[in-house]
Amino acid sequence: MPRACRVCRRRSSSARGPTRSRRSRRRGCEPGSPRVVTGSPETSRSGDGIRVLGGWRVRAGLVAGLVALALALAAPTVPGLVEIVYARGLYPPLVTGLASVSGLVTPSLIDPLIVLLAALVVRAGWRAHRALRPRGRLVAAAGVCVRVASAAGAVWLVFLLAWGLNYARPHPARLLRLGPPQPDRFEPLIREIGRRLDRLRAELPEDADGVVLIPPDLGAWDRHLAPLEAETFASLGLPAIRAGRAKWLLSSPLSRRWSVSGFYGPLTGEPTVVWPPAPASLPFVVAHERAHLHGIATEDGASLFALLTLWRSPRPTARYAAWLSLWTSLRLPVEGRHPGVRRDLVAIRRHVERWRGVEWRLAWRIYDRWLRTQGIREGARSYAGAAPLALQYLIDRGLPAPIASAGGEFLGDGGEQLAPVGRLGERPARAEPPGHGKEVEQARPAAPRDGDDPDVR
Template sequence: MINRSLLLKTFILIGFSITIFLFGFFPNLILKYYSSGIYPYISSILRFISSIFPFTIGDIVYALLIGFVLYKIFRFYKKRKSLKKAHRITVPLEVLNFFLILYIVFKIAWGLNYSRPSIIEELGIGDEKYTVKELVMLGNYFVLKANDLKLQQKKISNYSIKQLENSSAIAYQIMEKKNSLFRYSNPCLKAVLNPWIVSKAGIEGYYTPLTGEANMNTNLPDFVKPYVSCHEIAHQLGIAYEDEANLLGYLTASNSPDLNYQYSANYEMLRYILFEIRIKSPEDYKILYDKLSTGVLADFKTEKEFWRKYNGEMFGYMDTAFDSFLKLNNQKKGINSYQDIVIWLWNIHKNKLKV
């Protein structure tokens, strides 16, 4: 006979999961009661607890969860013939309950942020589309900006993870004075446990929802790290979508008093803009590329060689997998959604460019 308490637990968990899922169809309620309501407290508490540990505990938690599921599946498969009929139903129900609990915890800890309205309205940024001519104007602006910042750099700081955490927190404090969306308490930036594996997978950094940790690939070239740290912290603040985290990362790093942060932000945005121009107007792309200073070109080369060294063919596989993940989370344009950042950059800078 099936365990009634287990069956009741399953129905309760299914009901709770459906309720959370349906809640996601009301973005304004999500923003009011979750993203701007209880989530800031949840994330702050998670960061406070995680910051006690000098290493990333999220990787360990995920490893334990995967190990537990594999153990349960293996144990069930091994004993499946000797199990009574009731137990053959009990074990799958236990596994189902485990995943339902994981889903609920993920959604409450962070995942509901996928359903919040776009942060563009909160930041007062328009979404006017640009022409090719305007895109080239934007590209020229970022080329000159990157060249100038590179020229001003006396040296590229070899930041420790703690220095990145402190400098990024300061940059967010500056932006908080302009908009409360940037409020960042209990900073918690961690180095990934195995940067070699992460580099092979083509990952610069990632957020761990269950522990509230922003994780950095410390193998990255030094000039990339400031922007990536600000990007990952944006996820900690409840910015779920990658394009919006790109925007917050750019706004924060580019307004930092640290020249290395300013350069890192403008360098990263320049890559997105040049990619867009290369597709829409290859001739203009060539002209702009030729305007890049020796220092900026050297950084492009360094980053390219870095990924070639670690990636190989793996990057293509991971890119496809990540594209699928984004689509599953309502980002229907997949990897192409990243280019929304170019639209927002145009709207941020268009007034000064049209003068």
Template sequence: MKNKLIFLACIIFIAIILRLSALSKSLIENVYSRFFYKGLAGSLNKISGKFSFSLGEILLVIFIILLILFIAFTVKNLITEKEKLKILFNFLYAIVCTAVILYIIFMSFWGLNYYRIPLTENYSDYMEREIDNEDIYSLAEYLIKDINNLKSQMKYQNINTNFQALNRMVEEDYKNIFEEFDFLNMHYVRTKPIKSSKLFLYLQILGIYNPFTFESNVNILIPYISFPFTIAHEMSHQIGISYEDEANFLAYLVCSKSEDLFIRYSGDFEALLYLLGQLNRDENYGHLIDNLNDETKKEIREYSEFWKRYSGELSKVSKNVNDAYLKANSQKEGVQSYSRVVRLLVYYYRSKNII
């Protein structure tokens, strides 16, 4: 009993130290994110990257099976054995220890990236003026012009919408952002398809990063128009970007710098959806939509209808769980943090003197 309590106290102490280290963003950025994480993830993803399937999915299934068996074994002992308090103590002890150890691994392997210096600091000179609807309208107009131009060019070219082909191209395109964000440069590998993609549709999850196996995974049943953007989003988590708005921002930049028309179109399409979601449905909004080509308007309707088909109680539970997870990891806006990419896009295009 004494040894068990000492062990529990030790791992709790380690967990507290890790959490306290997160109070210094400078320490996390310069020591953990730019040094320790790069070395650890850059080495271990070389191993997980050798497998074409997701190791994380397999480990999750094994963990769930072991947990069910452990609970069943404990219930059986509670029924058949006399020392019920001892059995119950051992059960709770094992659960608490497992939770603390998983927390330590999570924080050490990736979680501390939630406390690094935000990417907005790169655009501090452009943050003095508040973002208003005029900024968002101007950026939306810019993207609509680019979308219309890309759509007209795509009519005369063969467009590759195959997941694996796009996966390879986005992996190559990722190198382009390191010219602007050299501190993010590290070894990374392409994403992997999620085998249980149908389930993830009902959870309304497009992709997921597994910090225990350093794998970026993508739901291969989502609308093909989202493939490049989602691939780039999940890969950003792999290079140490934890905030969802920053992951969306980097995903857009990767797509926008690609030579492939469809990849650029995917980035513009997803960014435009976020911008439109921030605007009031007024005359200016109607003017924006009127300027958008008919094919893209149709794709937006189809995109919305697609996700409505998978909306239900399961998706609500998934949203609430994700919301709680994000809030617990320094993202106060929860699931709303995804849409905060608009802020970063405005700062970025201010720095380019486009808006």
């Protein structure tokens, strides 16, 4: 039976194939496109619905989005199950494979991957608009929305399986079985932190401006910190990832404008660092992003594990970067500190102000909303939670015990080993393991003041 093109309505014989008029070519009608018999409104409406939903790829993406939604809603309600099944079961081999593949190349893969995914979403929407435009604006708009939702659903599911479910793990305070906060013991501990910070700074070399000299050799720092971080996680009974390499972020100029110093690529298993790094910050940023690679999703938890890693290092510059980051997170005055410490903090502030763009607050508001959607109630303020976590850890487990060499350097095969020091090292009763009893309550850090720089990592 002769058919009519659904665009130009010109009849064609099945033997001769479809007829393409100038009007059909202009409106996007292609040979071999589905044909409908004219004069049947019911068939036309049914065809519209089928075209809006698209083919099996579009429908598969929609199903993936529904699965991702179900996982995102259910996972936070069972953190203990997520820890056992995902964090200690599925995630380690999965991220090891991703990180091993991405580590074969030197450039960061997360930047071009983000651009590629965005381009594919735009392309899918544009193709849907062109194909459905002859059916009317409403049908075309619906087709675009369906295809964008399909692509977003597929990416969302991949993100959750590749890394995102780590947001549903128990909080690091429960993973480490820390005791309840003891603010009355913070003051003597903070004084000791200040003394260690000053003592380390007095031994370190400086550049011509009097700022601590930490060479920005990312590869050397990554090779040094990767095994230390794996040892840190293994010693705490957590899965250790022994793959992956830290890389410079290709989009560093844009990230600097947003006051971002590092980024973890969950789809590629890549810890990335913004170039150039702020003074005295490179070791901490590398350790922080590698903590994300180990499955620590929260920012306060990643900062805590970065501190624990750097305290193990035999390099004074690494330990100094840890103590300086902790002191900055405590938001304490710098009066009375070593002059070199004050110069370093001024250099860090000038570095951030030099590169910051006018849109940095908007970027951080967006990131704050993203963290809240992942179950982080504090949002971007969760960075400040690393300080009380670290203080409580030091109270529970003790301060790192430095081993001084004859030359004044703190050296040794194991670096600074955690050991009780005086009354600060007294161990309280152990908390309940993850998934049992009440969640450990954290000391709430002071909220950042307006105009303050966020603790960007």
